[in-house]
Amino acid sequence: MISSEQQDLDPGWEENVQALALKVRRRPLFARELRLLQLVRFLSERWRTVSDLQTVSEEAPVTAWIIRRKSDVVLPQVEPENEPEVLEPVEEHDEAWIEPATMALQQLWHSAQAFYSRPVSLQSAHPYRPIKGATVWKLAWSWPRLHVPKSSIPERVVTAENDPLEVRMDQFMRRLRSYERPVPFELMVNAHQPSEVVTTFLAMVHLWHRQEVQVEQPGAFDPIWISLGG
Template sequence: MAEFESVVDYSTVLDNFEGPLDLLLHLIKEAKIEIKDVFVSQVTEQYLQYIAAMDIIDVEKASEYLGMAATLVEIKSKALLPKPEEFLEDLEDPEQALIRQLEEYKIFKETSEKLKQQENVNRFYKEPDKSAGDVKIVYKDFTLDGLIAAFSKLLLKVDAQKREKSTQKEIPKDVFTVADKVYFIRDTLLQRQSMSFFELFTDYYTKNELITTFQALLELLKRQYVKVEQSGVFDDITITLREDRNEEIGEIDEYN
């Protein structure tokens, strides 16, 4: 197995695995471990014990796992509290909730890794055209961390909205593909020339829609179809069309 650099300080111990949680997710991604075979109660208990034992929380390292920690606490609470029989059919199974959270986190990690593979000094540059002179700078006042921070901000908003609506039965939303969102962003920009990252979402977007839209933006960045500007980390991002873009977008990677 290729060398894996973990950002987690604690180990999860299962019957078929011992190591940091992000390594577990890496092995799941590589199909070394089936995600549905993970003993959820062990992962939950060990993560909560790790958090409880910390004297000082390293915010930088812990921030990536805030969403998962909230899910684990929610699962623990649901397991302890009695559930009225008439509401059981509306509640998501605790193990399925964590499996879904792990799968979403796996998508986010894969997306970040693909983005970093394209990253260099000026971010997402094309191969130089020797007949065209100097290579153009694609981004202004923008970093990879800034884009991920803006994405994380929206993820936290989704979790907060979900907790507020936990007693309401939601109507299933449409399922979008990365290609759908790529064309949505393209068509919107062709009409408006520019838009903000946060404007890509309605007030009641789902986490799946957020992840899919984020992946679509990464695809457009990778293909040099758009450019972005950002004043600071966690600030909104302005997306505009590149004047030298290739109008033919081509086949879209669905990240799965």
């Protein structure tokens, strides 16, 4: 905050930090009269009270510039700028306020970037135009890379069975009647291939359910004997 002897020069500066920066820009030595710690405290209170954080976020860099301007005035410079006023010696306690005030402003500025996001501009270069009635599945189906034409899908042609079950059952009964006695299951198989064994066994089971044949197996893993039903 400004000292008591300088408050009359700029009444109501708390409401306009930009005006205070303009005065410091016009009169660089005016920054020597600023109490930087009170200025930082004032700005930190505005972070808690002002609802429009965008306005306060614009004041933070301006206040940081004021502190930087005062540091240029109170600290010795290797290449001093051509100022219209002559630099005067300063007190030691003024130099002690510069670093804490700058660190406090940097913390406020980082907190503003972390917790405040500016609103998105409504005048976008590529506005989003939603499609009426569009869903994820409709958009995926209409996308040419995802939609596969049905004509490109190969069709699987299933050939008809050359030896259906009824034909195999008739062959099984004719062969069984030719023996006129119980025969083992191995004699009823045309060829010892897995497909032939399975189809012959399936025909035997169906005939057994119809009670046209009798199936006997004395023990586990013993030969299966087949005879005509009663």
